[in-house]
Amino acid sequence: MAILEIRNVSKFFGGLAANSDVSFEVNEGMIMGLIGPNGAGKTTLFNCITGYYPPSKGEVVFDGKRMNGLQPDKVCKLGMARTWQKVRPLAKMTLLDNVMVGALCRTNSLKVAREMAMEQIGVVRLEHKAGFLAGGLPIGERKKLEVARVLATRPKLLLLDEVMGGLNPAESEDIIKLILDIKAQGKITQMVIEHDMKAIMRISDRIVVLNSGEKLAEGEPQEIVNNPEVVAAYLGTE
Ligand SMILES: Nc1ncnc2c1ncn2[C@@H]1O[C@H](COP(=O)(O)OP(=O)(O)O)[C@@H](O)[C@H]1O
Ligand SMILES: [Mg+2]
Structure with missing residues (x-):
């Protein structure tokens, strides 16, 4: 279909x-x-x-x-969720907060959004970077952040x-x-x-x-x- x-x-x-x-x-x-x-x-x-x-x-x-x-x-x-050719993370927010922004499309609860975000950060294997500022991540990890953020929108x-x-x-x-x-x-x-x-x-x-x-x-x-x-x-x- x-x-x-x-x-x-x-x-x-x-x-x-x-x-x-x-x-x-x-x-x-x-x-x-x-x-x-x-x-x-x-x-x-x-x-x-x-x-x-x-x-x-x-x-x-x-x-x-x-x-x-x-x-x-x-x-x-x-x-529907898309990533941008030119990656646009919210540079002054952590990786976790960036991905939570995606999750907040589905929930109003910060607690639930945090859980959903951590799940997707696990999918892209960046758990160890969850608390890092997005702007400081190398390009490969910023691309993964983008994927985690769109996945978090379900x-x-x-x-x-x-x-x-x-x-x-x-x-x-x-x-x-x-x-x-x-x-x-x-x-x-x-x-x-x-x-x-x-x-x-x-x-x-x-x-x-x-x-x-x-x-x-x-x-x-x-x-x-x-x-x-x-x-x-x-x-x-x-
Ligand atoms: N917002 C816009 N205003 C004017 N021209 C645009 C705009 N966006 C894309 N274009 C033009 O449309 C054409 C296709 O661009 P684009 O879709 O970015 O191609 P691709 O992603 O395949 O490289 C290009 O000639 C580009 O310059
Ligand atoms: Mg293009």
């Missing part, structure tokens, strides 16, 4: 079509990879999906509901925007394992934007390729790597 339907979504910035008539569905429980060269419109599509801004045309239906420029707290309550759909960007191979491997663990638990659907082709091939059930705002291809990882148009537009430039 589709948890997310993207129907003919276009997003214009002045004369520029950052997304142009993009359609696809994401089925419950799967990992959908989203790839494409820089400027292809991947982050813009995440912004349209999460209601950060409404699409100029088309619609996004999540869990049977139309998302249309909804406020972020509403989006979170509906069960999402149905998780959207990860280049969550491995800037990480070393060992840190990337940790994130890959985390994404696969989340899938194995079977409760959360994931959409993943990632530049590392090996990583995206390993984790994705299906992949959508964007190029200049348009959907260039969609299919299983093996179909995508063997698609001559994709190779020419994207893989060939690696």
